[in-house]
Amino acid sequence: MTRIPILQMGDCLLVTIQVDLQDRAAVSLQDDLANKIESSGARSVLIDISALEIVDSFIGRMLAGISGVARVLDAATVVVGMQPAVAITLVELGLSLNGVRTALNVERGMRLLRLAAEERVHDPDA
């Protein structure tokens, strides 16, 4: 099984999914990211899925799971680069990706994460 690499840039973790995702690899990524957030103290996670040709309910559940776990560990997650055909199919399938923040591309995703970080600075209770 190919493990998905996690890169660190400052307090942001970057994941680019380049392969047709096997179920077990998706589960491992969820575990690996949780551990990496804890060990690195990262405040944000950016997941680039622009190379993914499909997102089925399993992968969708994994993305929602990562966002949820990261939030509990005090990190914000954004999923970027979803292909239009994937977005259409996902909605028809019935997956709304509730609780998952998305952005059109990496640049907008990074901006979203920066804004989330600034909000945290201004609001100590957040």
Added chain:
Amino acid sequence: MTPTPDAVELRVETDIVVCRQAVRRLTQTLHFSLVDQTRMITAASELARNTLVYGGGGEMRWAVVQRETRAGLRLDFEDHGAGIPDVALALTDGWTSGGGMGLGLSGSKRLVHDFAIHSVVGEGTCVTITRWA
């Protein structure tokens, strides 16, 4: 049963990926639009996982079908597992007998033109989907 060349075995998790790749090739050969390719591959992915997880494994068979001037792709997902006692209930959004989200059957039905399910308790399940190009 030995699978024919028009079939993909669904025995282990990596077979789901093999199944998706086979369906992608088939839909491309039939000149499906990108969205239609994605719909068919996603539906196949859901049903292949069902066959594996709930049916204890089985196979996917495919056939290129013709209706008047339109070509289509028909896929059968067959297992010899426990069967589904209540098909109508299993087709309800959000209903699951396992740990899933309950979108496998109901969701994949929305992604294709024709959807049929035949299940006998104790004998197994066969789900047939067709999408026209």
